Amino acid sequence: MRKDSEIEKYGKSRRLKYRKFFRLIEKYDYIAVFRHVKPDFDAVGSQMGLYTYLRDNYPNKHIVYVGENSEDLMPQCVPEVKYVDDSFFKEHDVLAIAVDTSQKKRISDERYKLCKYLVKIDHHPEVDHYGRLQIVDEELSAAGELVANILLNHKGGLITRECAFYLYMAIAGDSNRFLYDSVTPHTFEVSIELLKKGIVLSDLYRRMYEEDLSSLNVTRYVLDNFKVTPNGVAYYILDKETLNKLGIKAKQGKNNINVFDHYKGIKIWCSFSEDVEEKVWRTSIRSAGLPIEKIALKYNGGGHAQASGAKPKNMKEVMELINELDEYAKGK
Numbered sequence: 001m002r003k004d005s006e007i008e009k010y011g012k013s014r015r016l017k018y019r020k021f022f023r024l025i026e027k028y029d030y031i032a033v034f035r036h037v038k039p040d041f042d043a044v045g046s047q048m049g050l051y052t053y054l055r056d057n058y059p060n061k062h063i064v065y066v067g068e069n070s071e072d073l074m075p076q077c078v079p080e081v082k083y084v085d086d087s088f089f090k091e092h093d094v095l096a097i098a099v100d101t102s103q104k105k106r107i108s109d110e111r112y113k114l115c116k117y118l119v120k121i122d123h124h125p126e127v128d129h130y131g132r133l134q135i136v137d138e139e140l141s142a143a144g145e146l147v148a149n150i151l152l153n154h155k156g157g158l159i160t161r162e163c164a165f166y167l168y169m170a171i172a173g174d175s176n177r178f179l180y181d182s183v184t185p186h187t188f189e190v191s192i193e194l195l196k197k198g199i200v201l202s203d204l205y206r207r208m209y210e211e212d213l214s215s216l217n218v219t220r221y222v223l224d225n226f227k228v229t230p231n232g233v234a235y236y237i238l239d240k241e242t243l244n245k246l247g248i249k250a251k252q253g254k255n256n257i258n259v260f261d262h263y264k265g266i267k268i269w270c271s272f273s274e275d276v277e278e279k280v281w282r283t284s285i286r287s288a289g290l291p292i293e294k295i296a297l298k299y300n301g302g303g304h305a306q307a308s309g310a311k312p313k314n315m316k317e318v319m320e321l322i323n324e325l326d327e328y329a330k331g332k
């Protein structure tokens, strides 16, 4: 397998961890790949990329992937999650691998608690050191980039087109199609190796981003109703009545957030959607450069410098968050 310098260099500095990871894979006959709740492209892409690789390269092992289904991503981007009986976890020594999940409480499917050994593979700022083996690289743009690096450094392993598709999707998703500052030469070099496996980009992007024509009604609403604070924070708010009227769910509220990503004077942009079931306002925050994850963390959230999420509990907290972002953006 050809490896170029960035990929190899990165792998070399993490040689011991990668070796330990594959020793664990060799040791365990039962392996479950987890990811975070409310998955995004990176969560499902890195999960399915790793799952596919293990399935194809270790055909004698019992390997599963778990987590709640996502109507937005399944089945057009990744297959639906298959039922895995509790006996898988209760009757065997299982190796659990959680990808893209910064906090233990955000692992989708609590049965990781029944597993013998837990590995964390992640690229978020480290706030919860929960893995017995931790492979955490905050500087990478996506968990998919990290998983790809691990696999590209695994001598003799086969990366199929399917595996490459999922990992590329993970990287394209979390880097907003290679727009963020988290994208480095390493990101591109990994992506080149994945492209060489035969991914068709038009198919990949259509599967990721194609929407019903009716979603333009939501965009129209957002364009008619967004606000901008004095210091350049653009935001829109979708309360439960508006979500009902537009025919979308709270989790789809963030779909128009990137409408604001290229306008002079807009430094931060956010979406707020009322989630009646969870009694929170689902919040997505993006920034042109100012790191926003610390503010997100204060409102039951977290994430990355240029892309974070939060869950303020009520409208008062939503307004506090907007004011705090506005104050932060002042003079910057």
Ligand code: AMP
Binding pocket: 040, 254, 283, 284, 285, 300, 301, 302, 303, 304, 307, 308, 309, 310, 311
């Ligand atoms: P989103 O706005 O939902 O697309 O999320 C952007 C980034 O922030 C992703 O990397 C998420 O994993 C992370 N994130 C979103 N919500 C939360 C949360 N409540 N707590 C911690 N991280 C979050």
